[in-house]
Amino acid sequence: MKTLHLSRIAALLLTAVPLSGIAQTAALPQAPAITAAELEVGKKIYFERCAGCHGVLRKGATGKNLEPHWSKKNADGSTQEGGTLKLGTARLDKIIALGTEGGMVNYDDILTKEEIDIMARYIQQPPPVPPEFSLKDMQDSWKLLVPTAERPKSQQNKINLKNVFAVTLRDSGELALIDGDTKQIWQILKTGYAVHISRMSASGRYVYTVGRDGLVTLIDMWFEKPTTVATIRLGSDARSVDVSKFKGFEDKYLIGGGYWPPQYSIMEGDTLKPLKIVSTRGMTVDGEYHPEPRVASIVASQIKPEWVVNVKETGQILLVDYSDIKNLKTNTIESAKFLHDGGFDASKRYFMVAANASNKVAAVDTKTGKLAGLIDTAKIPHPGRGANFMHPKFGPVWATGHLGSPVLSLISTASDKKEHAKYKQYNWKVVQELAMPGAGNLFVKTHPKSTHLWADMPMNPERENAEVNYVFDIKDLSKPPVRIDVAKDSGLPVTKALRRAVHQEYNQAGDEVWISLWGGKTDQSAIVIYDDKTLKLKKVITDPKMVTPTGKFNVWNTQHDVY
Numbered sequence: 028m029k030t031l032h033l034s035r036i037a038a039l040l041l042t043a044v045p046l047s048g049i050a051q052t053a054a055l056p057q058a059p060a061i062t063a064a065e066l067e068v069g070k071k072i073y074f075e076r077c078a079g080c081h082g083v084l085r086k087g088a089t090g091k092n093l094e095p096h097w098s099k100k101n102a103d104g105s106t107q108e109g110g111t112l113k114l115g116t117a118r119l120d121k122i123i124a125l126g127t128e129g130g131m132v133n134y135d136d137i138l139t140k141e142e143i144d145i146m147a148r149y150i151q152q153p154p155p156v157p158p159e160f161s162l163k164d165m166q167d168s169w170k171l172l173v174p175t176a177e178r179p180k181s182q183q184n185k186i187n188l189k190n191v192f193a194v195t196l197r198d199s200g201e202l203a204l205i206d207g208d209t210k211q212i213w214q215i216l217k218t219g220y221a222v223h224i225s226r227m228s229a230s231g232r233y234v235y236t237v238g239r240d241g242l243v244t245l246i247d248m249w250f251e252k253p254t255t256v257a258t259i260r261l262g263s264d265a266r267s268v269d270v271s272k273f274k275g276f277e278d279k280y281l282i283g284g285g286y287w288p289p290q291y292s293i294m295e296g297d298t299l300k301p302l303k304i305v306s307t308r309g310m311t312v313d314g315e316y317h318p319e320p321r322v323a324s325i326v327a328s329q330i331k332p333e334w335v336v337n338v339k340e341t342g343q344i345l346l347v348d349y350s351d352i353k354n355l356k357t358n359t360i361e362s363a364k365f366l367h368d369g370g371f372d373a374s375k376r377y378f379m380v381a382a383n384a385s386n387k388v389a390a391v392d393t394k395t396g397k398l399a400g401l402i403d404t405a406k407i408p409h410p411g412r413g414a415n416f417m418h419p420k421f422g423p424v425w426a427t428g429h430l431g432s433p434v435l436s437l438i439s440t441a442s443d444k445k446e447h448a449k450y451k452q453y454n455w456k457v458v459q460e461l462a463m464p465g466a467g468n469l470f471v472k473t474h475p476k477s478t479h480l481w482a483d484m485p486m487n488p489e490r491e492n493a494e495v496n497y498v499f500d501i502k503d504l505s506k507p508p509v510r511i512d513v514a515k516d517s518g519l520p521v522t523k524a525l526r527r528a529v530h531q532e533y534n535q536a537g538d539e540v541w542i543s544l545w546g547g548k549t550d551q552s553a554i555v556i557y558d559d560k561t562l563k564l565k566k567v568i569t570d571p572k573m574v575t576p577t578g579k580f581n582v583w584n585t586q587h588d589v590y
């Protein structure tokens with residue numbers, strides 16, 4: 028058996044992620060041998076790299092079930108059995124190193140051979156169960172660094188806040204705030220481990236970020252320099268936050284969605300003081316109990332005092348009414364399992380959410396509180412927030428890309444406008460699939476002022492695909508898309524690690540597109556900016572601190588759901 032060098036183990040265990048409370052269950056005698064130190068390494072790597080797709084309890088979601096042994100009843104009454112023990116170390120080694128056609132990415136450029144071997148043996152052991160996280164735990168983790176009374180009463184800087192971009196620096200656990208007008212880095216702030224998304228307060232003053240370690244950071248942009256004014260933990264693993272946006276509730280509440288424990292938490296918007304936790308454990312749409320239904324995307328309605336909370340494993344979409352937190356009213360909408368990311372349609376009445384491993388998109392009518400449509404799509408839809416535009420033939424459509432299929436799907440969305448009545452026949456159907464050169468797309472984007480639809484493919488294993496974007500002409504979708512080599516345009520040297528061109532974001536004016544180059548863990552990288560009309564390179568923002576940039580959130584567009 029290969030052993031891992033001790034200093035490497037020590038380095039791996041130096042972590043900001045609060046894993047110490049996760050007790051490892053007893054080793055399985057029939058599983059391959061693993062030392063106590065290797066178990067700790069496996070636990071850390073699993074949490075950081077695998078839990079997002081496979082679940083903490085390894086019951087599977089976007090990724091496959093990774094329990095040592097599982098059995099399930101098929102519809103015809105037969106029983107199917109499987110598990111990591113059955114696959115064995117050699118096969119698991121290969122899957123982890125090289126990935127699979129099913130969408131599992133290769134880890135041979137991220138993990139060492141020894142680490143891959145540890146992981147192949149680690150996942151044949153039973154999953155350790157992390158501790159729960161109560162309101163008291165949230166309270167204890169809460170740091171109000173600058174009380175509201177000590178904050179500025181007006182904006183103390185000359186920055187055009189509406190055009191600021193909050194940029195995730197994934198592996199450095201930081202957030203860069205970039206002035207979209209001058210394209211200068213305004214400030215880089217420490218945030219949680221692998222900070223995931225940023226959302227803006229309804230007023231546009233505050234930025235909220237959430238990290239994979241469950242840490243929420245509240246940044247006030249009214250100071251001369253952006254300042255972290257409060258932090259709190261939601262648990263040990265989280266992905267989503269949003270604010271209360273309805274009139275009268277601006278900047279009042281924040282909601283955070285937990286992966287572990289599976290629950291959502293409501294906090295005061297301007298202080299992060301914890302107010303309430305609601306568990307999402309319960310029954311799937313198929314009527315089976317699930318112990319780990321994680322909270323995926325959350326979005327704030329602008330037409331009601333409600334959040335749309337998408338519960339991944341159960342396929343239940345919750346409309347949570349925040350007008351009375353003490354007597355919380357929740358409307359539960361049945362859709363399809365494995366809910367993940369999504370965004371509003373152009374009218375902002377319908378929320379479109381991917382049920383990714385079910386190959387479906389659900390459309391929620393936030394006005395009536397009902398499911399408007401459940402649309403079959405190509406494999407593994409992954410929209411980000413999606414892209415809305417007028418299709419020359421089918422009227423208003425919302426677009427999603429696919430992680431598992433080389434197409435973009437255009438779904439017709441309903442509209443109250445009289446002149447759109449003729450498109451009703453197409454509503455909640457995939458009206459067109461646009462061919463992409465491969466699978467592995469994560470994000471698509473357009474803007475109401477644009478005639479372009481941008482699509483990335485960062486999870487495609489080929490360098491020539493992962494490092495580029497494709498741009499479709501919305502006025503003539505029969506034209507082949509234009510290939511934009513983002514990595515090449517950055518002017519940065521070619522590195523061993525892929526420089527994945529990921530996530531597009533428009534500036535406030537809607538005439539520039541910003542794309543991140545997600546490079547190696549320590550490589551200097553860049554944000555590459557294009558003129559949306561001419562598709563010509565406009566500017567490269569690079570800096571020694573620009574390491575692993577991924578998601579970017581323009582204040583105005585995020586605040587107003589413009590995409």
Ligand code: DHE
Binds near residue numbers: 075267322368
């Ligand atoms: Fe994300 C959004 C979960 C991996 C970049 N990601 C989301 C959302 C969820 C989610 C639930 C929706 C939040 C919302 O709208 O409220 N992401 C997960 C995972 O579980 C997964 C698959 C694995 C994991 O371990 O986290 C995962 N995500 C990634 C990445 O590896 C990405 C590409 C790079 C990174 O920074 O980690 C990544 N996810 C993003 C981005 C968004 C996002 C940029 C927001 C898109 C937007 O435009 O709103």
